[in-house]
């Protein structure tokens with residue numbers, strides 16, 4: 063065929079494919095418009111139900127009508143919440159199953175963020191979490207299952223703007239093309255988008271290895287280990303949504319908790335779940351796990367290691383025991399001019415009897431107070447008795463008393479000093495006296511966790527005594543000392559939680575009333591707990607500690623009265639979600655807990671997390687190679703075997719969706735040095751320039767850094783459509799100089815930082831985040847500051863999605879030298895001193 067003829071054929075076939083593309087777009091637009099119409103209708107219906115209440119069916123009692131209303135409004139509120147966040151990209155995929163052997167066409171399904179049905183209850187949109195949607199995520203050219211085609215739909219608002227098709231026609235593909243990447247075109251288009259400072263969901267392009275994580279079963283502990291950018295966070299969040307969809311009966315009432323490393327990170331991920339139609343997941347940092355405390359301050363590495371270690375459980379235990387005192391001289395208190403005494407031996411017995419009560423300190427205290435008051439009342443009675451006894455003896459022995467009176471008096475002498483009523487009244491009277499209360503408080507005070515720890519840390523003497531009992535050296539005891547006014551740190555929170563366990567609730571009347579009410583609910587809760595155990599499948603796993611867990615413990619302790627709920631929900635402003643109720647309650651037992659950046663949790667933090675989930679249904683997400691917390695994990699087994707010995711399972715994610723290959727090669731060099739046993743994840747992206755290295759002296763940062771930032775912002779096209787983010791990640795030593803050089807940039811882990819184009823961060827603050835361009839300042843300082851030599855540099859380098867620049871002062875650290883030497887981009891755009 064001549065070339066002109068070939069051109070004509072090519073252009074005809076291009077025209078034909080253009081026409082069929084337009085026809086396909088039109089067809090999909092029609093369908094997608096129907097789907098949005100349905101969404102609008104459902105939203106209207108839910109809003110009407112909330113506004114006007116459900117249509118009444120008539121008949122039944124008033125109570126029944128109220129209950130029905132309660133259930134319907136609750137459902138409507140939830141539905142509306144779910145329908146509100148899913149507008150963007152509501153329908154993103156379509157799967158066509160191959161024709162069956164009988165020649166009938168295969169089924170076609172549209173996949174979206176939520177499920178929708180038409181008026182005839184026929185499925186219009188399949189929820190991405192439903193089983194029917196699964197082939198969309200798992201089909202690859204090598205194993206397409208029954209799929210003939212997968213189609214990705216790209217929407218701008220409600221308009222279909224592009225279609226990507228994958229036809230699973232293996233014969234037409236070379237072996238090399240039979241990639242395992244699912245929906246490559248759609249995936250790469252997503253990955254190349256500029257960053258906005260907020261994570262978005264990846265529901266349209268979930269990969270097969272991530273799908274296995276997302277859809278893993280609910281029971282037990284699943285560890286997801288993966289290098290940077292492998293989508294651990296995003297997969298964990300999709301997993302939360304999947305579990306809520308699949309196990310709604312259990313999880314809606316007990317809730318799902320996501321624990322993350324810091325407040326900025328939580329803000330970074332917060333829109334993912336609403337985008338998936340889920341609004342009822344509690345998000346918290348470790349510093350927020352103790353209700354009423356929002357700790358963000360960090361300790362020095364030495365104190366963080368100390369406070370993160372398990373000896374702290376012993377320290378807190380010893381601190382509580384130290385507040386149950388028996389003075390050498392016993393108890394002496396002046397009441398009504400009379401000195402009342404309880405001797406040491408008696409007090410020891412009273413203390414031991416209280417301690418034997420298997421209850422927390424504040425509950426044991428009630429028995430202690432009761433017994434001490436007994437002893438004081440008795441002492442007072444005995445003293446009175448002695449006072450009256452002597453004159454009486456004299457009268458009796460004088461022989462001047464008539465016989466009948468003598469008998470009466472002798473009889474009275476044999477009677478007990480006080481009957482029950484006398485004793486109770488005497489004790490109540492004593493308890494009203496301030497000196498008596500103060501004296502008892504000295505021996506066994508009522509304590510909050512905050513008071514216990516603040517007083518302990520401020521008291522060198524107590525620290526020395528209690529510290530020695532917990533096996534702390536004198537240097538460690540001294541390191542814990544601090545003024546009681548100091549704010550709580552993140553490392554303190556697990557200690558507060560530990561203390562709360564040992565202290566129990568305060569003994570106020572309201573608390574007792576609450577507990578009595580809770581007691582009344584116990585029966586139904588126990589029944590519920592059993593259902594929970596059955597439905598999570600834990601029973602069938604035969605996990606021993608579950609058998610030991612009291613069913614009551616497992617029960618959701620806060621079953622809301624349906625009528626209350628209805629009335630509150632009618633006024634939606636007051637509606638409390640499961641997540642909100644759970645977050646306010648330290649003893650809430652969640653149905654599932656997801657821990658992200660889990661390598662950062664200390665041993666003590668794990669104790670706190672495990673208390674929140676007695677069923678041990680957890681997803682633990684992290685990367686051992688990125689551990690920056692000196693008290694964090696060196697291996698998963700070291701942290702988890704204590705709670706689920708040998709029974710946690712691990713899934714690895716091996717593909718890096720964030721960092722382009724050229725940057726990843728530098729990161730891999732660093733990884734070899736810091737964690738030689740870890741394999742770096744394979745990058746999907748092969749775009750973008752190689753990383754640049756610049757030598758800028760510390761005193762030149764003020765002049766050079768702003769120019770570098772400007773030119774990088776131009777490179778990433780920052781500002782267009784709100785996209786384009788740059789981070790300067792500096793060593794602790796250069797942080798202040800960098801901030802001074804970039805006075806207009808946001809700094810630190812604040813929510814505002816995410817909204818700004820340029821942010822200055824420490825490596826710790828950059829954890830979990832990503833930016834189009836990253837400038838790493840002072841790699842040598844970062845390596846020197848990493849507790850295990852280099853992890854922090856690995857984290858900093860792998861934050862970049864497009865461009866990486868390394869700014870150093872003297873000689874480039876060894877760890878970077880191989881790869882960076884002779885790099886073409888060694889000179890900065892404005893040309894300061896080259897490397």
Ligand SMILES: Nc1ncnc2c1ncn2[C@@H]1O[C@H](COP(=O)(O)OP(=O)(O)OP(=O)(O)O)[C@@H](O)[C@H]1O
Pocket residue numbers: 249252253261262264267268269272288289290291292293294295296297685719720829830831832860
């Ligand atoms: N299947 C996917 N489709 C599209 N984007 C994805 C996919 N998986 C991951 N990504 C993107 O890759 C980036 C990295 O994901 P994520 O932050 O979850 O990784 P990570 O493993 O938690 O990383 P790190 O350990 O470094 O914090 C994010 O921008 C995320 O949206």
